[in-house]
Amino acid sequence: MAAFEAYDIPAIVDLLAADVVWEMPPFPGWYSGAQQVGTLIGTWCPAERAGDIRMVPTSANGQPVLAQYIRSADGALRAFQLQQLSITDAGVAHVTVHFTPELFGRFGLPNVLEA
Known part of the structure; x- marks a missing residue:
């Protein structure tokens, strides 16, 4: 979480397993x-x-989930995506990203955070 909040790409990469898989349904890539x-x-x-x-942080189906908020042009931190993680001894091995801000409420999370 700290690496994302610092927007520290090398630190994010260091947390990932060498063979990590990152998927973002419904995008095919x-x-x-x-x-x-x-x-x-x-x-x-x-x-x-x-x-x-x-x-x-939150969780779904026994796995950790990170709710990501992004600062918008008006300065507010708005719901952006949910990242479901599979973690192994090698690091984060699989991330499934859901671009469904409407699901934040199901996790008891607000759509906008205090800045």
């Missing part, structure tokens, strides 16, 4: 390997700097 996932985040994540992301 999968990303495999820590470096490829780091490039994905650095290229496509709408954050630009530390403080643009806030992560809130």
Whole structure:
């Protein structure tokens, strides 16, 4: 969580297993390997700097889930995505990202966080 909130791509990559798989249904692309996932985040994540992301931990189906909020143009931190993680001794081995902010309420999370 701290690595995302600091928008520290190298630190995020260090937490990933070398053969991590990152998927984002319904998008058909999968990303495999820590470096490829780091490039994905650095290229496509709408954050630009530390403080643009806030992560809130929760869980689903016995697995950890990180609720990600992104700072919008008006400065508010708005619900953006849910990241379901599979963690092994090698690091984060699989991430399934759900771009469904409407599900935040089912986890008891607000749509907007205090800045």
